[in-house]
Amino acid sequence: xxxxxxxxxxxxxxxxxxxxxxxxxxxxxxxxxxxxxxxxxxxxxxxxxxxxxxxxxxxxxxxxxxxxxxxxxxxxxxxxxx
Amino acid sequence: xxxxxxxxxxxxxxxxxxxxxxxxxxxxxxxxxxxxxxxxxxxxxxxxxxxxxxxxxxxxxxxxxxxxxxxxxxxxxxxxxxxxxxxxxxxxxxxxxxxxxxxxxxxxxxxxxxxxxxxxxxxxxxxxxxxxxxxxxxxxxxxxxxxxxxxxxxxxxxxxxxxxxxxxxxxxxxxxxxxxxxxxxxxxxxxxxxxxxxxxxxxxxxxxxxxxxxxxxxxxxxxxxxxxxxxxxxxxxxxxxxxxxxxxxxxxxxxxxxxxxxxxxxxxxxxxxxxxxxxxxxxxxxxxxxxxxxxxxxxxxxxxxxxxxxxxxxxxxxxxxxxxxxxxxxxxxxxxxxxxxxxxxxxxxxxxxxxxxxxxxxxxxxxxxxxxxxxxxxxxxxxxxxxxxxxxxxxxxxxxxxxxxxxxxxxxxxxxxxxxxxxxxxxxxxxxxxxxxxxxxxxxxxxxxxxxxxxxxxxxxxxxxxxxxxxxxxxxxxxxxxxxxxxxxxxxxxxxxxxxxxxxxxxxxxxxxxxxxxxxxxxxxxxxxxxxxxxxxxxxxxxxxxxxxxxxxxxxxxxxxxxxxxxxxxxxxxxxxxxxxxxxxxxxxxxxxxxxxxxxxxxxxxxxxxxxxxxxxxxxx
Numbered sequence: 148x149x150x151x152x153x154x155x156x157x158x159x160x161x162x163x164x165x166x167x168x169x170x171x172x173x174x175x176x177x178x179x180x181x182x183x184x185x186x187x188x189x190x191x192x193x194x195x196x197x198x199x200x201x202x203x204x205x206x207x208x209x210x211x212x213x214x215x216x217x218x219x220x221x222x223x224x225x226x227x228x229x
Numbered sequence: 230x231x232x233x234x235x236x237x238x239x240x241x242x243x244x245x246x247x248x249x250x251x252x253x254x255x256x257x258x259x260x261x262x263x264x265x266x267x268x269x270x271x272x273x274x275x276x277x278x279x280x281x282x283x284x285x286x287x288x289x290x291x292x293x294x295x296x297x298x299x300x301x302x303x304x305x306x307x308x309x310x311x312x313x314x315x316x317x318x319x320x321x322x323x324x325x326x327x328x329x330x331x332x333x334x335x336x337x338x339x340x341x342x343x344x345x346x347x348x349x350x351x352x353x354x355x356x357x358x359x360x361x362x363x364x365x366x367x368x369x370x371x372x373x374x375x376x377x378x379x380x381x382x383x384x385x386x387x388x389x390x391x392x393x394x395x396x397x398x399x400x401x402x403x404x405x406x407x408x409x410x411x412x413x414x415x416x417x418x419x420x421x422x423x424x425x426x427x428x429x430x431x432x433x434x435x436x437x438x439x440x441x442x443x444x445x446x447x448x449x450x451x452x453x454x455x456x457x458x459x460x461x462x463x464x465x466x467x468x469x470x471x472x473x474x475x476x477x478x479x480x481x482x483x484x485x486x487x488x489x490x491x492x493x494x495x496x497x498x499x500x501x502x503x504x505x506x507x508x509x510x511x512x513x514x515x516x517x518x519x520x521x522x523x524x525x526x527x528x529x530x531x532x533x534x535x536x537x538x539x540x541x542x543x544x545x546x547x548x549x550x551x552x553x554x555x556x557x558x559x560x561x562x563x564x565x566x567x568x569x570x571x572x573x574x575x576x577x578x579x580x581x582x583x584x585x586x587x588x589x590x591x592x593x594x595x596x597x598x599x600x601x602x603x604x605x606x607x608x609x610x611x612x613x614x615x616x617x618x619x620x621x622x623x624x625x626x627x628x629x630x631x632x633x634x635x636x637x638x639x640x641x642x643x644x645x646x647x648x649x650x651x652x653x654x655x656x657x658x659x660x661x662x663x664x665x666x667x668x669x670x671x672x673x674x675x676x677x678x679x680x681x682x683x684x685x686x687x688x689x690x691x692x693x694x695x696x697x698x699x700x701x702x703x704x705x706x707x708x709x710x711x712x713x714x715x716x717x718x719x720x721x722x723x724x725x726x727x728x729x730x731x732x733x734x735x736x737x738x739x740x741x742x743x744x745x746x747x748x749x750x751x752x753x754x755x756x757x758x759x760x761x762x763x764x765x766x767x768x769x770x771x772x773x774x775x776x777x778x779x780x781x782x783x784x785x786x787x788x789x790x791x792x793x794x795x796x797x798x799x800x801x802x803x804x805x806x807x808x809x810x811x812x813x814x815x816x817x818x819x820x821x822x823x824x825x826x827x828x829x830x831x832x833x834x835x836x837x838x839x840x841x842x843x844x845x846x847x848x849x850x
Contacts, residue, residue: 158461
């Protein structure tokens, strides 16, 4: 059996930085299990309702999208009005 | 020398037709920075209790900040203030665009307009030359139409402020317009301009602003743009701008719908940011120095007509779309365009119109009084009411005073769903499941406005409880919060950080949405002004301004205190009838606990009045 590990770079934007000050703007998450966007959000301790959308390779992706080795994902928070 | 500042306050006396320029007092710049700080201090010092907001003794202060007009991201902000005709208390609003930087290039950080012109006039500022030109030809013209005409007359290098018919007719929520779709929308400053017979202000400037270390300030500004372009949020912010929040506001049950009867609109996907991009968008539009243009300039076609319009922003979507139930983005955009031409704040307009629709639905006002039958979801009825309001015709004359005054006249229980605080209509977030945001609205100095503290994210990030669990636990859906959960602290913190950008004269969105670090502002502030201030020290100045605006309301509003901080009864007594937050509300008892904690942490007494020792601590005694 091969022990696979997954390394994902996560960029935190907008009010997520303010709401989760323990997170840096750029986090690296490692997992020995397959990981979806939702799973990643949970790993970081972020309320899923505070992620407006996730952007992977410059495309908005659904939160059940599986992540892959060395990918970079942006978690975008809701903007505060106009 | 005050580096970073143009150095002068321009005072225009409309009674005498004379203008004078005075040096900015150094202690004013030291203690209040600029922008919102200048507005608050100058209004506090120069207005006596008992001043009529629409009388010639009221003044309008227009102020830039020390960072306005310099080469750095988002440096195009301008702040406006006056004794508000909407609330009778402290009123301010700000806009982006290009006016503030140009005012600084003309040599003025700040402009005070006092007195009253004897006929409708335009103020024209060309560096040291100031003229007050009678201009009846602009009477009754739309705000954008008037701007276009003045641009053609004066030339493209003039920047303009205009008002529409609503401002001329002193509608309490009239807005100042600039750059064909930017507005200083809130608190009715344009009604004050109208009361002074000023239709427009034009400015051209060709001077330099002294900078402490010009070379390094320019290098730092260029670095700031590069940092901004590299931020992960940069590419995702611009495409949809503020409208990107529409779906989210519905998903978390915070979208005002049917005059805030509920907090979820089933049609929200037809009026969201994607709908703007797919069905309206012509181009993105930014302000002076902006790397992240959030403005959406588009074209709309409806049964009532077609128009080019900037927006709609989220707030306009929430109030005109959600609260009035206009279910197509083209209709929301058209109503937005009508507001822009008439010179009415889209936020208050949507709340006032939807209030009238609910009053009609409940039989509080009749078809005879309105002039026709009206209903939620009708663009035709919405535009009908907007035009009546701007012209102050029939029912429009009552609605033109805002929902607080209209409810006092209509009676019949309508005050419980007149959605405002202190007389200012509520902006785009329904809060019966958001105690932090509710407190933000309740305690904002100008009334129910979101830009002082946007605590909704904090509420949502902390609230995953199922409403059915609350009902089963015997709370009846009443939201239980504990006072030590940090919400009050969070609101207070935001009430210092967000308005600080308005004092500095820069847009907060690069920091709040793109993630721009505050140390950049510390560094560039020092290079521009020669003054070293940490972000924390700047926040302390922002707190001083907050205490001053509270004291301003104590000074000008008879009987001001705790009663002025409550939301409408609907939010304290009526459970949300549908959507994600069905069954929830926040009782007065809970709001009182939050207010008690808030007042104590602010250094105010139980009635919300700043204590003498608090005022002394901020040098306000």
